[in-house]
Amino acid sequence: MDKKEISKAVINRLPRYYRYLGDLLEKDVVRISSKELSKRMKVTASQIRQDLNNFGGFGQQGYGYNVEYLHTEIGKILGLDKQYNIIIIGAGNLGQALANYADFERRGFIVKGIFDVNPRLVGLTIRGIEIRNLDNLEEFVKMNQIDIAALALPKTQAPQVALDLASWGIKGFWNFAPTDYQLPDDVIVENVHLAESLMKLSYRLSEKYKSVDN
Amino acid sequence: MDKKEISKAVINRLPRYYRYLGDLLEKDVVRISSKELSKRMKVTASQIRQDLNNFGGFGQQGYGYNVEYLHTEIGKILGLDKQYNIIIIGAGNLGQALANYADFERRGFIVKGIFDVNPRLVGLTIRGIEIRNLDNLEEFVKMNQIDIAALALPKTQAPQVALDLASWGIKGFWNFAPTDYQLPDDVIVENVHLAESLMKLSYRLSEKYKSVDN
Numbered sequence: 001m002d003k004k005e006i007s008k009a010v011i012n013r014l015p016r017y018y019r020y021l022g023d024l025l026e027k028d029v030v031r032i033s034s035k036e037l038s039k040r041m042k043v044t045a046s047q048i049r050q051d052l053n054n055f056g057g058f059g060q061q062g063y064g065y066n067v068e069y070l071h072t073e074i075g076k077i078l079g080l081d082k083q084y085n086i087i088i089i090g091a092g093n094l095g096q097a098l099a100n101y102a103d104f105e106r107r108g109f110i111v112k113g114i115f116d117v118n119p120r121l122v123g124l125t126i127r128g129i130e131i132r133n134l135d136n137l138e139e140f141v142k143m144n145q146i147d148i149a150a151l152a153l154p155k156t157q158a159p160q161v162a163l164d165l166a167s168w169g170i171k172g173f174w175n176f177a178p179t180d181y182q183l184p185d186d187v188i189v190e191n192v193h194l195a196e197s198l199m200k201l202s203y204r205l206s207e208k209y210k211s212v213d214n
Numbered sequence: 215m216d217k218k219e220i221s222k223a224v225i226n227r228l229p230r231y232y233r234y235l236g237d238l239l240e241k242d243v244v245r246i247s248s249k250e251l252s253k254r255m256k257v258t259a260s261q262i263r264q265d266l267n268n269f270g271g272f273g274q275q276g277y278g279y280n281v282e283y284l285h286t287e288i289g290k291i292l293g294l295d296k297q298y299n300i301i302i303i304g305a306g307n308l309g310q311a312l313a314n315y316a317d318f319e320r321r322g323f324i325v326k327g328i329f330d331v332n333p334r335l336v337g338l339t340i341r342g343i344e345i346r347n348l349d350n351l352e353e354f355v356k357m358n359q360i361d362i363a364a365l366a367l368p369k370t371q372a373p374q375v376a377l378d379l380a381s382w383g384i385k386g387f388w389n390f391a392p393t394d395y396q397l398p399d400d401v402i403v404e405n406v407h408l409a410e411s412l413m414k415l416s417y418r419l420s421e422k423y424k425s426v427d428n
Contacts, residue, residue, distance in 0.1 A: 011414070011417060012414070014413070014417070015407070015409070015410035015413040015414060016407075016410060018413065019392055019407075019409070019410065023393075041394075042394075077417070078413045078416055078417045078420075079413075079416040079417050079419060079420025079421070080413065080416060082416075082420060084416060084419070092311070092314075093307050093308070093310045093311030093314055094307070094308070094311040096307045096311075097306065097307030097308040097310075097311055098408075100306075100307055101408070103392075103409060104409070104412060107409070107412075107413075108416075109412060109416075147419065148415065148419070171419060171422075171423065172415055172416075172418075172419045174411070174412060174415055178233055178317075179237075180255075180256075186422075188415065188418045188419055188422060190411055190412070190414055190415035190418070192406065192408065192411050193229070193230075193233075194312075194315070194406065195229070195233070195317060195318070195321070196229035196230060196233065197229075197388070197404055197406050198318060198321075198323060198388060198404070199228070199229040199232065199292045199293075199294065199321075200225070200226070200229060200404055201362065201386055201388055201402065201404035202292055202293040202294060202296075202298060202322075202323075202386075203225060203228070203291070203292045203293050204386075204402045204404070205293060205298070205361065205362070205385060205386045205402055206292075206293025206296060207293070208385075208400075208402060209385065
Protein backbone atom coordinates (compact mmCIF):
# COMPACT_ATOMS: atom_id res chain seq x y z
CA MET A 1 0.00 0.00 0.00
CA ASP A 2 1.64 3.21 -1.17
CA LYS A 3 0.30 6.18 0.73
CA LYS A 4 2.02 8.68 -1.49
CA GLU A 5 -0.77 8.56 -4.05
CA ILE A 6 -3.44 9.71 -1.62
CA SER A 7 -4.80 13.10 -2.57
CA LYS A 8 -5.02 16.03 -0.21
CA ALA A 9 -8.81 16.08 -0.61
CA VAL A 10 -9.03 12.54 0.77
CA ILE A 11 -6.75 13.40 3.66
CA ASN A 12 -8.92 16.40 4.45
CA ARG A 13 -11.96 14.13 4.71
CA LEU A 14 -10.30 11.55 6.97
CA PRO A 15 -10.61 13.47 10.26
CA ARG A 16 -14.31 13.81 9.53
CA TYR A 17 -14.69 10.06 8.92
CA TYR A 18 -12.81 9.54 12.15
CA ARG A 19 -15.13 11.87 14.05
CA TYR A 20 -18.27 10.20 12.64
CA LEU A 21 -17.03 6.73 13.38
CA GLY A 22 -16.14 7.86 16.91
CA ASP A 23 -19.70 9.14 17.38
CA LEU A 24 -21.06 5.80 16.15
CA LEU A 25 -18.76 3.92 18.54
CA GLU A 26 -20.06 6.00 21.44
CA LYS A 27 -23.56 4.89 20.44
CA ASP A 28 -22.39 1.25 20.34
CA VAL A 29 -23.00 0.92 16.61
CA VAL A 30 -21.06 -2.15 15.45
CA ARG A 31 -21.30 -1.86 11.68
CA ILE A 32 -22.45 0.58 9.06
CA SER A 33 -23.01 0.47 5.32
CA SER A 34 -21.39 3.02 3.03
CA LYS A 35 -24.95 4.12 2.24
CA GLU A 36 -25.76 4.96 5.86
CA LEU A 37 -22.38 6.57 6.38
CA SER A 38 -23.01 8.59 3.24
CA LYS A 39 -26.36 9.86 4.50
CA ARG A 40 -24.81 11.03 7.76
CA MET A 41 -21.77 12.62 6.17
CA LYS A 42 -23.48 14.14 3.14
CA VAL A 43 -20.90 12.56 0.85
CA THR A 44 -21.93 10.07 -1.85
CA ALA A 45 -21.61 6.38 -0.97
CA SER A 46 -19.34 5.86 -3.97
CA GLN A 47 -17.11 8.68 -2.74
CA ILE A 48 -16.83 6.94 0.63
CA ARG A 49 -15.99 3.59 -0.99
CA GLN A 50 -13.41 5.29 -3.19
CA ASP A 51 -11.85 7.17 -0.29
CA LEU A 52 -11.55 4.08 1.87
CA ASN A 53 -10.26 1.98 -1.00
CA ASN A 54 -7.21 4.24 -0.92
CA PHE A 55 -6.26 2.49 2.28
CA GLY A 56 -7.02 -1.02 1.15
CA GLY A 57 -10.80 -1.04 1.58
CA PHE A 58 -11.96 -2.20 5.05
CA GLY A 59 -15.49 -2.97 3.92
CA GLN A 60 -17.12 -6.28 3.09
CA GLN A 61 -19.73 -6.71 0.40
CA GLY A 62 -23.17 -7.03 2.00
CA TYR A 63 -21.86 -6.42 5.49
CA GLY A 64 -20.63 -2.85 5.36
CA TYR A 65 -17.90 -1.52 7.56
CA ASN A 66 -16.95 -2.66 11.01
CA VAL A 67 -17.11 0.64 12.88
CA GLU A 68 -14.45 -0.06 15.48
CA TYR A 69 -12.00 -1.54 12.99
CA LEU A 70 -12.46 1.30 10.52
CA HIS A 71 -12.12 3.87 13.33
CA THR A 72 -8.89 2.27 14.49
CA GLU A 73 -7.42 1.98 11.00
CA ILE A 74 -8.24 5.57 10.05
CA GLY A 75 -6.78 6.61 13.40
CA LYS A 76 -3.54 4.85 12.45
CA ILE A 77 -3.44 6.59 9.08
CA LEU A 78 -3.91 9.91 10.87
CA GLY A 79 -1.03 9.06 13.17
CA LEU A 80 -3.32 8.86 16.20
CA ASP A 81 -1.81 5.58 17.35
CA LYS A 82 1.22 7.55 18.50
CA GLN A 83 1.59 9.93 21.40
CA TYR A 84 2.41 13.57 20.79
CA ASN A 85 3.73 15.81 23.51
CA ILE A 86 2.35 19.32 23.24
CA ILE A 87 3.27 22.62 24.78
CA ILE A 88 0.91 25.56 24.67
CA ILE A 89 2.41 29.02 24.29
CA GLY A 90 0.02 31.63 25.61
CA ALA A 91 -2.27 30.94 28.58
CA GLY A 92 -5.00 33.43 27.73
CA ASN A 93 -8.56 32.23 27.11
CA LEU A 94 -7.63 30.43 23.93
CA GLY A 95 -4.57 28.71 25.41
CA GLN A 96 -6.68 27.71 28.41
CA ALA A 97 -9.42 26.40 26.14
CA LEU A 98 -6.86 24.20 24.39
CA ALA A 99 -5.39 23.03 27.69
CA ASN A 100 -8.83 22.19 29.03
CA TYR A 101 -9.91 20.18 26.04
CA ALA A 102 -9.59 16.68 27.48
CA ASP A 103 -10.59 15.08 24.19
CA PHE A 104 -7.19 15.85 22.75
CA GLU A 105 -5.55 13.78 25.47
CA ARG A 106 -7.82 10.87 24.72
CA ARG A 107 -6.43 10.93 21.18
CA GLY A 108 -2.82 10.90 22.22
CA PHE A 109 -2.05 14.61 22.41
CA ILE A 110 -0.57 15.14 25.86
CA VAL A 111 -0.16 18.69 27.17
CA LYS A 112 3.25 18.77 28.85
CA GLY A 113 3.59 22.47 29.53
CA ILE A 114 1.85 25.84 29.27
CA PHE A 115 3.81 29.07 29.02
CA ASP A 116 2.98 32.74 29.35
CA VAL A 117 4.68 36.04 30.13
CA ASN A 118 1.85 37.35 32.32
CA PRO A 119 2.94 37.19 36.01
CA ARG A 120 -0.71 36.92 37.06
CA LEU A 121 -0.99 33.64 35.16
CA VAL A 122 2.42 32.12 35.85
CA GLY A 123 2.20 29.61 38.70
CA LEU A 124 -1.51 28.85 38.23
CA THR A 125 -2.42 25.36 37.09
CA ILE A 126 -4.80 24.11 34.42
CA ARG A 127 -5.84 20.49 34.74
CA GLY A 128 -2.85 19.96 37.00
CA ILE A 129 -0.38 21.56 34.59
CA GLU A 130 1.49 24.59 35.87
CA ILE A 131 1.67 27.72 33.76
CA ARG A 132 5.38 28.50 33.46
CA ASN A 133 7.20 31.67 32.66
CA LEU A 134 8.15 31.97 29.00
CA ASP A 135 11.75 32.54 30.15
CA ASN A 136 11.90 28.85 31.02
CA LEU A 137 10.79 27.71 27.59
CA GLU A 138 14.22 26.85 26.17
CA GLU A 139 15.26 24.73 29.12
CA PHE A 140 11.90 22.96 29.18
CA VAL A 141 11.93 22.14 25.47
CA LYS A 142 15.49 20.84 25.67
CA MET A 143 14.72 18.68 28.70
CA ASN A 144 11.48 17.22 27.35
CA GLN A 145 10.58 15.51 24.14
CA ILE A 146 8.12 18.00 22.66
CA ASP A 147 6.51 17.26 19.30
CA ILE A 148 4.01 20.06 18.85
CA ALA A 149 3.80 23.68 19.99
CA ALA A 150 0.37 25.29 19.99
CA LEU A 151 0.88 29.00 19.36
CA ALA A 152 -1.87 30.91 21.15
CA LEU A 153 0.03 34.14 21.72
CA PRO A 154 -0.17 37.60 20.12
CA LYS A 155 0.93 37.92 16.52
CA THR A 156 3.64 40.39 17.50
CA GLN A 157 5.46 37.76 19.55
CA ALA A 158 4.56 34.58 17.73
CA PRO A 159 7.09 34.65 14.85
CA GLN A 160 10.15 34.98 17.11
CA VAL A 161 8.93 32.34 19.56
CA ALA A 162 8.25 29.96 16.67
CA LEU A 163 11.74 30.54 15.26
CA ASP A 164 13.26 29.77 18.66
CA LEU A 165 11.15 26.64 19.10
CA ALA A 166 12.12 25.39 15.65
CA SER A 167 15.80 25.97 16.43
CA TRP A 168 15.35 23.85 19.56
CA GLY A 169 13.99 21.01 17.46
CA ILE A 170 10.21 21.31 17.48
CA LYS A 171 8.76 20.04 14.20
CA GLY A 172 5.02 20.61 14.54
CA PHE A 173 3.25 23.94 15.03
CA TRP A 174 -0.45 24.37 15.64
CA ASN A 175 -0.83 28.05 14.95
CA PHE A 176 -3.65 30.30 16.17
CA ALA A 177 -1.87 33.66 15.81
CA PRO A 178 -3.01 35.68 12.78
CA THR A 179 0.43 35.72 11.21
CA ASP A 180 2.70 33.64 8.98
CA TYR A 181 6.11 32.23 9.72
CA GLN A 182 9.51 31.96 8.12
CA LEU A 183 10.47 28.52 9.38
CA PRO A 184 12.79 25.76 8.15
CA ASP A 185 11.38 23.39 5.53
CA ASP A 186 11.30 20.39 7.86
CA VAL A 187 8.79 22.13 10.10
CA ILE A 188 5.04 21.64 9.67
CA VAL A 189 2.60 24.44 10.44
CA GLU A 190 -1.13 23.81 10.69
CA ASN A 191 -3.09 27.04 10.89
CA VAL A 192 -6.37 27.90 12.57
CA HIS A 193 -7.08 31.45 11.46
CA LEU A 194 -10.20 32.46 13.39
CA ALA A 195 -10.54 35.93 11.91
CA GLU A 196 -10.27 34.55 8.37
CA SER A 197 -12.95 32.00 9.11
CA LEU A 198 -15.25 34.75 10.39
CA MET A 199 -14.57 36.80 7.24
CA LYS A 200 -15.53 33.85 5.07
CA LEU A 201 -18.80 33.67 6.97
CA SER A 202 -19.43 37.39 6.47
CA TYR A 203 -18.61 37.03 2.77
CA ARG A 204 -21.07 34.19 2.38
CA LEU A 205 -23.75 36.05 4.35
CA SER A 206 -23.30 39.28 2.41
CA GLU A 207 -23.31 37.44 -0.93
CA LYS A 208 -26.43 35.50 -0.05
CA TYR A 209 -28.37 38.37 1.44
CA LYS A 210 -27.05 41.32 -0.55
CA SER A 211 -30.27 41.73 -2.52
CA VAL A 212 -32.09 42.05 0.80
CA ASP A 213 -29.61 44.47 2.35
CA ASN A 214 -29.11 46.79 -0.62
CA MET B 215 -18.58 43.46 -12.33
CA ASP B 216 -20.26 40.11 -11.88
CA LYS B 217 -19.19 38.49 -8.63
CA LYS B 218 -20.83 35.20 -9.50
CA GLU B 219 -17.87 34.04 -11.56
CA ILE B 220 -15.40 34.27 -8.69
CA SER B 221 -14.06 30.88 -7.72
CA LYS B 222 -14.06 29.53 -4.21
CA ALA B 223 -10.26 29.37 -4.25
CA VAL B 224 -10.07 33.12 -4.81
CA ILE B 225 -12.57 33.77 -2.04
CA ASN B 226 -10.52 31.61 0.28
CA ARG B 227 -7.47 33.77 -0.39
CA LEU B 228 -9.24 37.09 0.13
CA PRO B 229 -9.19 37.07 3.97
CA ARG B 230 -5.46 36.50 3.77
CA TYR B 231 -4.98 39.43 1.40
CA TYR B 232 -7.06 41.47 3.78
CA ARG B 233 -4.92 40.46 6.76
CA TYR B 234 -1.66 41.24 4.94
CA LEU B 235 -2.88 44.59 3.75
CA GLY B 236 -4.05 45.38 7.29
CA ASP B 237 -0.54 44.56 8.59
CA LEU B 238 0.95 46.86 5.96
CA LEU B 239 -1.47 49.64 6.91
CA GLU B 240 -0.42 49.31 10.55
CA LYS B 241 3.16 49.84 9.38
CA ASP B 242 2.07 52.93 7.41
CA VAL B 243 2.94 51.34 4.07
CA VAL B 244 1.15 53.38 1.38
CA ARG B 245 1.64 51.27 -1.72
CA ILE B 246 2.94 47.85 -2.67
CA SER B 247 3.77 46.08 -5.92
CA SER B 248 2.28 42.71 -6.74
CA LYS B 249 5.86 41.43 -6.62
CA GLU B 250 6.40 42.52 -3.01
CA LEU B 251 2.95 41.33 -2.00
CA SER B 252 3.77 38.03 -3.66
CA LYS B 253 6.99 37.61 -1.68
CA ARG B 254 5.19 38.20 1.61
CA MET B 255 2.25 35.98 0.80
CA LYS B 256 4.12 33.16 -0.91
CA VAL B 257 1.74 33.36 -3.86
CA THR B 258 3.02 34.17 -7.35
CA ALA B 259 2.73 37.79 -8.49
CA SER B 260 0.69 36.70 -11.50
CA GLN B 261 -1.69 34.84 -9.17
CA ILE B 262 -2.17 38.03 -7.17
CA ARG B 263 -2.81 40.10 -10.29
CA GLN B 264 -5.27 37.48 -11.53
CA ASP B 265 -7.07 37.29 -8.18
CA LEU B 266 -7.45 41.04 -7.89
CA ASN B 267 -8.50 41.39 -11.51
CA ASN B 268 -11.58 39.42 -10.53
CA PHE B 269 -12.71 42.52 -8.73
CA GLY B 270 -11.83 44.97 -11.46
CA GLY B 271 -8.13 45.25 -10.73
CA PHE B 272 -7.12 48.02 -8.30
CA GLY B 273 -3.51 48.27 -9.37
CA GLN B 274 -1.82 50.74 -11.65
CA GLN B 275 0.98 49.77 -14.01
CA GLY B 276 4.30 50.92 -12.54
CA TYR B 277 2.71 52.12 -9.31
CA GLY B 278 1.48 48.97 -7.72
CA TYR B 279 -1.45 48.85 -5.35
CA ASN B 280 -2.60 51.55 -3.01
CA VAL B 281 -2.65 49.62 0.27
CA GLU B 282 -5.48 51.48 1.97
CA TYR B 283 -7.71 51.47 -1.10
CA LEU B 284 -7.13 47.77 -1.76
CA HIS B 285 -7.72 46.95 1.92
CA THR B 286 -10.99 48.86 1.90
CA GLU B 287 -12.19 47.34 -1.36
CA ILE B 288 -11.39 43.78 -0.34
CA GLY B 289 -13.10 44.53 2.97
CA LYS B 290 -16.23 45.51 1.06
CA ILE B 291 -16.12 42.32 -1.00
CA LEU B 292 -15.84 40.34 2.22
CA GLY B 293 -18.87 42.17 3.59
CA LEU B 294 -16.80 43.88 6.27
CA ASP B 295 -18.31 47.28 5.52
CA LYS B 296 -21.46 46.09 7.26
CA GLN B 297 -22.09 45.49 10.93
CA TYR B 298 -22.92 42.01 12.17
CA ASN B 299 -24.49 41.42 15.54
CA ILE B 300 -23.17 38.27 17.16
CA ILE B 301 -24.24 36.17 20.07
CA ILE B 302 -21.94 33.59 21.62
CA ILE B 303 -23.47 30.40 22.92
CA GLY B 304 -21.24 28.83 25.53
CA ALA B 305 -19.14 30.96 27.90
CA GLY B 306 -16.41 28.42 28.61
CA ASN B 307 -12.81 29.23 27.75
CA LEU B 308 -13.47 29.18 24.04
CA GLY B 309 -16.59 31.35 24.24
CA GLN B 310 -14.68 33.75 26.48
CA ALA B 311 -11.75 33.80 24.06
CA LEU B 312 -14.14 34.78 21.26
CA ALA B 313 -15.83 37.42 23.43
CA ASN B 314 -12.46 38.89 24.39
CA TYR B 315 -11.14 39.15 20.87
CA ALA B 316 -11.50 42.90 20.36
CA ASP B 317 -10.22 42.65 16.79
CA PHE B 318 -13.55 41.18 15.70
CA GLU B 319 -15.33 44.30 16.89
CA ARG B 320 -12.95 46.52 14.95
CA ARG B 321 -14.08 44.66 11.82
CA GLY B 322 -17.76 45.15 12.47
CA PHE B 323 -18.63 42.00 14.41
CA ILE B 324 -20.36 43.24 17.55
CA VAL B 325 -20.93 40.83 20.42
CA LYS B 326 -24.45 41.52 21.66
CA GLY B 327 -24.89 38.66 24.08
CA ILE B 328 -23.22 35.64 25.66
CA PHE B 329 -25.21 32.66 26.92
CA ASP B 330 -24.47 29.68 29.10
CA VAL B 331 -26.28 27.18 31.30
CA ASN B 332 -23.66 27.18 34.04
CA PRO B 333 -25.00 29.13 37.07
CA ARG B 334 -21.44 29.96 38.11
CA LEU B 335 -20.95 31.87 34.85
CA VAL B 336 -24.38 33.45 34.44
CA GLY B 337 -24.30 37.06 35.67
CA LEU B 338 -20.56 37.55 35.15
CA THR B 339 -19.51 40.03 32.49
CA ILE B 340 -16.92 39.82 29.71
CA ARG B 341 -15.83 43.17 28.30
CA GLY B 342 -18.96 44.65 29.77
CA ILE B 343 -21.28 42.04 28.29
CA GLU B 344 -23.29 40.03 30.77
CA ILE B 345 -23.39 36.26 30.50
CA ARG B 346 -27.07 35.36 30.36
CA ASN B 347 -28.89 32.16 31.12
CA LEU B 348 -29.59 30.07 28.03
CA ASP B 349 -33.26 30.06 29.07
CA ASN B 350 -33.42 33.71 27.97
CA LEU B 351 -32.04 32.99 24.50
CA GLU B 352 -35.33 32.95 22.61
CA GLU B 353 -36.54 36.24 24.02
CA PHE B 354 -33.16 37.87 23.43
CA VAL B 355 -32.94 36.75 19.81
CA LYS B 356 -36.47 37.88 19.10
CA MET B 357 -35.89 41.29 20.70
CA ASN B 358 -32.53 41.94 19.03
CA GLN B 359 -31.37 41.84 15.43
CA ILE B 360 -28.84 39.01 15.59
CA ASP B 361 -26.98 38.00 12.43
CA ILE B 362 -24.51 35.40 13.64
CA ALA B 363 -24.45 32.84 16.44
CA ALA B 364 -21.06 31.52 17.49
CA LEU B 365 -21.59 27.97 18.76
CA ALA B 366 -19.02 27.26 21.46
CA LEU B 367 -21.01 24.73 23.41
CA PRO B 368 -20.78 20.94 23.79
CA LYS B 369 -21.62 18.83 20.75
CA THR B 370 -24.44 17.13 22.65
CA GLN B 371 -26.36 20.40 22.99
CA ALA B 372 -25.25 22.26 19.88
CA PRO B 373 -27.57 20.71 17.25
CA GLN B 374 -30.78 21.50 19.14
CA VAL B 375 -29.70 25.04 20.04
CA ALA B 376 -28.76 25.66 16.39
CA LEU B 377 -32.15 24.39 15.22
CA ASP B 378 -33.89 26.72 17.66
CA LEU B 379 -31.76 29.69 16.63
CA ALA B 380 -32.46 29.03 12.94
CA SER B 381 -36.18 28.84 13.64
CA TRP B 382 -35.92 32.25 15.33
CA GLY B 383 -34.37 33.69 12.18
CA ILE B 384 -30.59 33.52 12.64
CA LYS B 385 -28.90 33.00 9.26
CA GLY B 386 -25.20 32.75 10.11
CA PHE B 387 -23.54 30.14 12.32
CA TRP B 388 -19.90 30.14 13.33
CA ASN B 389 -19.55 26.63 14.61
CA PHE B 390 -16.88 25.34 16.99
CA ALA B 391 -18.69 22.22 18.22
CA PRO B 392 -17.38 18.97 16.70
CA THR B 393 -20.69 18.09 15.12
CA ASP B 394 -22.74 18.73 12.00
CA TYR B 395 -26.16 20.27 11.68
CA GLN B 396 -29.45 19.64 9.92
CA LEU B 397 -30.43 23.21 9.22
CA PRO B 398 -32.61 24.95 6.61
CA ASP B 399 -30.96 25.73 3.27
CA ASP B 400 -30.99 29.48 3.77
CA VAL B 401 -28.67 29.13 6.77
CA ILE B 402 -24.90 29.42 6.41
CA VAL B 403 -22.57 27.43 8.66
CA GLU B 404 -18.86 28.17 8.82
CA ASN B 405 -16.99 25.51 10.76
CA VAL B 406 -13.86 25.67 12.88
CA HIS B 407 -13.13 22.06 13.76
CA LEU B 408 -10.20 22.21 16.14
CA ALA B 409 -9.81 18.46 16.63
CA GLU B 410 -9.79 17.88 12.88
CA SER B 411 -7.12 20.52 12.41
CA LEU B 412 -4.98 18.82 15.06
CA MET B 413 -5.47 15.45 13.32
CA LYS B 414 -4.30 16.94 10.04
CA LEU B 415 -1.17 18.10 11.83
CA SER B 416 -0.57 14.66 13.31
CA TYR B 417 -1.12 13.09 9.88
CA ARG B 418 1.42 15.42 8.30
CA LEU B 419 3.91 14.83 11.12
CA SER B 420 3.55 11.07 11.04
CA GLU B 421 3.84 11.00 7.23
CA LYS B 422 6.92 13.17 7.24
CA TYR B 423 8.67 11.45 10.09
CA LYS B 424 7.43 7.89 9.77
CA SER B 425 10.77 6.61 8.49
CA VAL B 426 12.35 8.03 11.65
CA ASP B 427 9.72 6.65 14.02
CA ASN B 428 9.41 3.15 12.61
